Amino acid sequence: xxxxxxxxxxxxxxxxxxxxxxxxxxxxxxxxxxxxxxxxxxxxxxxxxxxxxxxxxxxxxxxxxxxxxxxxxxxxxxxxxxxxxxxxxxxxxxxxxxxxxxxxxxxxxxxxxxxxxxxxxxxxxxxxxxxxxxxxxxxxxxxxxxxxxxxxxxxxxxxxxxxxxxxxxxxxxxxxxxxxxxxxxxxxxxxxxxxxxxxxxxxxxxxxxxxxxxxxxxxxx
Amino acid sequence: xxxxxxxxxxxxxxxxxxxxxxxxxxxxxxxxxxxxxxxxxxxxxxxxxxxxxxxxxxxxxxxxxxxxxxxxxxxxxxxxxxxxxxxxxxxxxxxxxxxxxxxxxxxxxxxxxxxxxxxxxxxxxxxxxxxxxxxxxxxxxxxxxxxxxxxxxxxxxxxxxxxxxxxxxxxxxxxxxxxxxxxxxxxxxxxxxxxxxxxxxxxxxxxxxxxxxxxxxxxxxxxxxxxxxxxxxxxxxxxxxxxxxxxxxxxxxxxxxxxxxxxxxxxxxxxxxxxxxxxxxxxxxxxxxxxxxxxxx
Numbered sequence: 001x002x003x004x005x006x007x008x009x010x011x012x013x014x015x016x017x018x019x020x021x022x023x024x025x026x027x028x029x030x031x032x033x034x035x036x037x038x039x040x041x042x043x044x045x046x047x048x049x050x051x052x053x054x055x056x057x058x059x060x061x062x063x064x065x066x067x068x069x070x071x072x073x074x075x076x077x078x079x080x081x082x083x084x085x086x087x088x089x090x091x092x093x094x095x096x097x098x099x100x101x102x103x104x105x106x107x108x109x110x111x112x113x114x115x116x117x118x119x120x121x122x123x124x125x126x127x128x129x130x131x132x133x134x135x136x137x138x139x140x141x142x143x144x145x146x147x148x149x150x151x152x153x154x155x156x157x158x159x160x161x162x163x164x165x166x167x168x169x170x171x172x173x174x175x176x177x178x179x180x181x182x183x184x185x186x187x188x189x190x191x192x193x194x195x196x197x198x199x200x201x202x203x204x205x206x207x208x209x210x211x212x213x214x215x216x217x218x219x220x221x
Numbered sequence: 222x223x224x225x226x227x228x229x230x231x232x233x234x235x236x237x238x239x240x241x242x243x244x245x246x247x248x249x250x251x252x253x254x255x256x257x258x259x260x261x262x263x264x265x266x267x268x269x270x271x272x273x274x275x276x277x278x279x280x281x282x283x284x285x286x287x288x289x290x291x292x293x294x295x296x297x298x299x300x301x302x303x304x305x306x307x308x309x310x311x312x313x314x315x316x317x318x319x320x321x322x323x324x325x326x327x328x329x330x331x332x333x334x335x336x337x338x339x340x341x342x343x344x345x346x347x348x349x350x351x352x353x354x355x356x357x358x359x360x361x362x363x364x365x366x367x368x369x370x371x372x373x374x375x376x377x378x379x380x381x382x383x384x385x386x387x388x389x390x391x392x393x394x395x396x397x398x399x400x401x402x403x404x405x406x407x408x409x410x411x412x413x414x415x416x417x418x419x420x421x422x423x424x425x426x427x428x429x430x431x432x433x434x435x436x437x438x439x440x441x442x443x444x445x446x447x448x449x450x451x452x453x454x455x456x457x458x459x460x461x462x463x464x465x466x467x468x469x470x471x472x473x474x475x476x477x478x479x480x481x482x483x484x485x486x487x488x489x490x491x492x493x494x495x496x497x498x499x500x501x502x503x504x505x506x507x508x509x510x511x512x513x514x515x516x517x518x
Binding site: 005008012016071072073075076078079080081082083086093133218219220221 | 269272273274275276278289290293294295297298300301302304306307308309310311313320325326360
């Protein structure tokens with residue numbers, strides 16, 4: 001029963017967030033399909049793609065975590081035969097799956113379009129770093145939402161995440177191996193690899209801290 | 222000896238502006254305990270500790286033989302919990318919630334669920350957000366009752382309900398309670414509701430249990446004695462008398478340990494006993510709280 005209750009909670013959350021994941025996947029694919037159609041289309045497609053990534057992150061965390069607390073459905077779920085650790089694990093796992101599937105699909109599609117179209121392949125490292133920025137942003141927001149359930153801290157993280165992307169994109173494009181716009185092949189230098197490693201480490205650390213902080217709480221409601 | 226389904230021993234919990242102090246509670250299989258107290262008495266905190274939603278700072282809690290909060294998942298398999306402020310998923314239907322609960326609990330009884338659905342006049346295809354408060358409480362109760370828990374924990378389930386919804390819910394509970402193996406812990410500040418369904422009553426105030434006994438003992442022990450006190454007569458301080466209110470020659474003594482000897486003691490002191498009145502549970506509750514507050518002060 002222990003294994004199955006976690007499974008049921010994960011399935012329940014995937015069901016509740018299915019439209020967000022499906023909708024943003026579709027919107028993201030449309031944005032990516034537009035991008036190779038010309039310079040204006042590239043701009044529109046890129047900006048739309050960034051917006052879709054942000055919508056996916058904010059909606060998933062809001063609907064999956066914050067709304068449950070706001071609707072007081074948390075009391076209902078915690079009355080089921082589940083420990084607080086199992087609940088936290090199920091909640092984070094379901095939300096992560098709901099995010100990572102569209103994220104992987106959109107990132108892979110984006111790289112495939114760069115590879116297959118006239119867009120320079122040299123952009124691949126920068127695009128990968130930008131995609132990982134969104135993963136990192138999502139993990140930090142999820143961790144903060146899980147650990148604090150705070151109506152103050154969650155918007156603060158959203159604002160910081162949305163502002164920082166404006167600095168991060170030019171930064172990775174300026175890295176020596178970030179984006180070689182004239183090259184037909186991408187260069188995965190140490191600089192960009194360090195950025196990718198830092199993003200992955202930050203994402204993992206955020207999830208671990210969020211999980212530990214929540215499971216050590218003495219008061220769940 | 223009956224099986225103990227809930228046991229609190231010396232439980233404490235401190236918040237910044239509220240403290241639950243030395244709560245000792247015992248509920249046996251088949252018993253229906255009403256937890257009565259004013260707002261802020263600590264009823265919900267006690268129930269949340271029982272459900273491991275809040276962890277106690279000190280003391281031990283055992284539910285259905287399991288230590289809380291360490292073994293909460295196993296304990297909660299046999300517990301059905303409904304709270305006045307419990308929400309369901311607003312965008313989903315009652316039918317969706319029923320399927321979800323049926324997958325979690327092998328003990329789910331679909332026939333009983335359908336019966337409750339008809340009795341409560343609930344439409345399974347209706348989204349929860351379209352239900353009234355009363356219908357939401359009934360829906361939550363249906364989701365709990367149809368899995369036939371050994372322990373039912375109800376935290377102010379009738380608060381905010383109209384008289385008809387309250388009547389329907391209490392009637393259903395009365396029927397459920399005919400199962401003598403099931404224990405129920407029912408918190409409320411509606412003493413009428415508690416009096417109707419409980420056989421054990423525990424009064425709480427300001428984070429403490431101030432009195433706990435079976436309902437009949439409460440009703441037998443508590444009396445209000447109306448006295449005529451002639452000028453010059455001073456009423457003696459008698460054991461068990463917790464309050465005496467005087468207005469000219471009239472005096473009203475409230476006792477929590479009534480015995481016929483008490484009337485005689487007043488007569489011996491020179492007073493005339495005009496009437497000995499039984500008290501309602503609400504009157505007992507208020508007198509108990511006021512007496513407890515006087516003691517603490």
